[in-house]
Amino acid sequence: MPVLRVALDLPLHRLFEYRADDASTADVGLRVRVPFGRGEKIGVIVEVVAEGEWPLDQLKPAGSVLRDAAPLPADFFELCRFASAYYQAPLGEVVLQALPKGLKQLDPPARRAGRAAKPPRPLPPPALTAEQATAIDAVDIEGGYSAHLLFGVTGSGKTEVYLRLVDRCLAAGQQVLLLVPEINLTPQLEERVSARFPETRVVSLHSELAEAARERHWRAAASGEAAIVLGTRLAIFTPMPRLGLIIVDEEHDASFKQQDGMRYSARDVAVVRARQNAIPVLLGSATPSLETWANARGGRYGLLTLRERANREATLPAVDLVDTRKMVLREGVSPPLADAIRVRLERGEQSLVFLNRRGYAPVLACPACGWVSRCKRCAANLVLHLADRRLRCHHCGFEHGVPRACPTCGNQDIHPFGRGTQRLEAWLGEAFPEARILRVDRDSVKSRKQWESVLERIHGGEADILVGTQMLAKGHDFPKLTLVGVLGADSALFAADWRAPERLFAQLMQVAGRAGRAELKGEVLIQTQYPDHPLFASLVGHDYEGFAAGQLKEREQAGFPPYAFQAVLRAEAPEMAAAIDFLTAAAALPEASGQNDVAIYDPVPMRMARLANLERGQLLVESYSRPALQAFLPRWRAAIEALKAPSRLRWHLEVDPLEL
Incomplete structure (x- = not known):
């Protein structure tokens, strides 16, 4: 009797076997209903074999094979097997996460035919450079x-x-x-x-x-x-x-x-x-x-x-630094930036003021006793959203109303500190009452329909000043936009994350590229207290290659990617001690000892040590050889799975992490 080897969306690194009377190799790639526990699941047939690993009398019979869609092809499974092996993920999770929800439901709703879209007006291709x-x-x-x-x-x-x-x-x-x-x-x-x-x-x-x-x-x-x-x-x-x-x-x-x-x-x-x-x-x-x-x-x-813009009338924008060390800023806006915005208003051109921090202010605080609006579930502050009078955590989603007085001392004179896009929008409205101001962030644009409406307003010239986060930093072409002002860039210059300079440079280059994309010349003003920083010198010269050369040299000296290869084991639990103890035990496993080509570092709390009521720790694994790291990880992961962990502890392995 044929045996089906089925991938299920479960955190287990194995396939499940079921017996089937009428299955054949032609069924590989089809979905199948199978009994699991007291219920049923939808799985995908990965193999049909004559003899499985378990005796036939110990196997449950498979349910119906679903033939309403073509079988998944061989190259799909080849890709999934690579991803499963490289990223240390169960094959079933890889296969099933690639399918739409309706194909994974036991009783999917009746499908309706989609409405035919209105055909777009054909556009002829432009001349090539x-x-x-x-x-x-x-x-x-x-x-x-x-x-x-x-x-x-x-x-x-x-x-x-x-x-x-x-x-x-x-x-x-x-x-x-x-x-x-x-x-x-x-x-x-x-x-x-x-x-x-x-x-x-x-x-x-x-x-x-x-x-x-x-x-x-x-x-x-x-x-x-x-x-x-x-x-x-x-x-x-x-x-x-x-x-x-x-x-x-x-x-x-x-x-x-x-x-x-x-x-x-x-x-x-x-x-x-x-x-x-x-x-x-x-x-x-x-x-x-x-x-x-x-x-x-x-x-x-x-x-x-x-190296050149496709529109022959367009040139790269001039990037200037505004040294704010001796300037009085009004809600974070320097006099040169305010003057530049005023000039664009007089010309009928658009300006973008970029601040990658949504909300009204990053924190609400009491100057009398030092209370600050911290999240009860995370190691983060609650952000003030004044428009709907809520304090929100941008990490776990926790929120509550704005208190009328300090919860600690009762002082009614509590203040917002710092600024976000809502506060900047309000000040710009006061400073330029004649301007039409449009804020674009994840609080104001939450759906595709809203996004399309925003783009239509910008292209239609219905906004004079845009206040935006990284949502506006890339991929957009606004012909009337000639000025970009950047606020708050300095905070990333000295971050603990060694990737922060790369991210900041990319973000600033991308947002600067929104200016002057048509025949109108563009200008970018970056406010900073560190005008002599090498990163800004590369920005002014539009010199990505020089910036990249410097960063790669530093990484090679420090032994960071791409000159080393990393994986990180993370654990989260109600108590930090439990997470650290688990990571310590993982590092002490026999499979982790005697690794000449793989370095295992001490467990430490994550930078965001608490998230959604869970304490989080991590353990870095590093090697100068990708094959050596890939050979080590499966053996180590299998040993970790055998560890006895507290019931409320969760862990995962991440290969090639972007954040540490």
């Missing part, structure tokens, strides 16, 4: 595997390069997967792609889609009906039978790293998938991650460069 043409010709769509970094300044026309390569891929009868880091970038790109290819089925895949729509889009991609798939990180696992090209836009963005469940990097998985499928992959960015830059400079990836 010489650099764009060279970059396009360098990517051989039918030449097998290749990886290229498209390094182009903001506004250099990277998207046009993508579209020309998509055109070539479609002409060859292939599908294209285009990954973007954020959901709010999808509508604008989707509209542009659909307008360029009006006769081609284009679908999007991201978490904000309704489940029915996501399942329809996933099925269209998996069947080959949709030739172009736009998606966020999870879309990298979408089966596509005719996949011919993968594009990762803004490849440096941290949003490509999953931070719960299987903690994978969609950018890195994209490169692996391209190699497995023998197709090209293109990574695009104006500020590449240092790992990608090192791969390009070292010859592992091809390097394609766009």
Whole structure:
């Protein structure tokens, strides 16, 4: 009797076996209902074998095999097996997390046909620059595997390069997967792609889609009906039978790293998938991650460069530093920035004031006794949101009303300290009463519909001053925007995180790139108390290459990635002592001793030591050899799984962590 080996979405590193009377190898990749415990689960058939590891009389019979969708293909399982092995995640978790919710439900609701979208007005392609043409010709769509970094300044026309390569891929009868880091970038790109290819089925895949729509889009991609798939990180696992090209836009963005469940990097998985499928992959960015830059400079990836803006009338904005050490600031805004905003108002141009901190103020405090609005569940402060009079934790979501007096001493004169986008918006409204001010952050824009409305207002000239967070820092083209003012950048210069300079530089370069993208000249004013810092010198000169060279030299000297490879074991429990004891026991396991090529450091509390009522600790594992680290982790993980841990303790392994 055939035996089914089934992947289930469970935190166990093994497949489950069931007996089946009428199964065959043709059923591999299909979903199946199986008994589990007192209930049933939906699993995916990974193998059909004549004889399993367990005697037939000890196996439960499988339920019905679901044949309402084509079986998952062999290359899908190959990718999932890689991700499972590399990121130390159960295969069942990898396979099942890639499926839409409706395909994992025992009794899914009846599916409705989607409404046909209004066809967009076709747009003719613009003329190419010489650099764009060279970059396009360098990517051989039918030449097998290749990886290229498209390094182009903001506004250099990277998207046009993508579209020309998509055109070539479609002409060859292939599908294209285009990954973007954020959901709010999808509508604008989707509209542009659909307008360029009006006769081609284009679908999007991201978490904000309704489940029915996501399942329809996933099925269209998996069947080959949709030739172009736009998606966020999870879309990298979408089966596509005719996949011919993968594009990762803004490849440096941290949003490509999953931070719960299987903690994978969609950018890195994209490169692996391209190699497995023998197709090209293109990574695009104006500020590449240092790992990608090192791969390009070292010859592992091809390097394609766009140094000029695609619009011949547009030039890179002038970046100036505003030394605020001897200035009196009004709600964080310096006199030179206020004057520059006033000039733009007189010209009828738009300004963006960038402050990457939402809310009204980072903290509410009592000057009499020193009380501050701390979160009861986290090692963080509650942020004041004055518009709806709430104090909110931006880490765990806890919130409550603003107290009328200090909870400790009763003082009624409690004050907000620091500033967020709400407070900045209020002051700008007072300083420039004639201006139309539009705040864009995750408090004001919570859905795709709201985002589309905001973009329409900006493009329609219905806003004079934009107040925004990183939501406005990348991927947007506002022709009337000529001034960008940056507040609060200094806080990241001396952060404990050794990746902070890279993130700050990328963020500032990206937001600066919003200015002067058309014929109007752009200007960027960065307020700082450290105008002599080398990072700012690179920004003023638009010198990513010089900045990257300095950062890579420092990392090589310190033994940090990309010159070393890391994994981190994290544990969280109601008490910090329990988390640290567990990590100490893991470090003392026999499998962790005598590792000449792998260094295991002492357990320490995480920087955010308490989150959602759990104390968190971590243990860093590092090696100068990726194969040595990968050989060590499975043995160590299996030994950790055998440890007796407190019932309320949870732990996970993360490979290639972005934060420590």
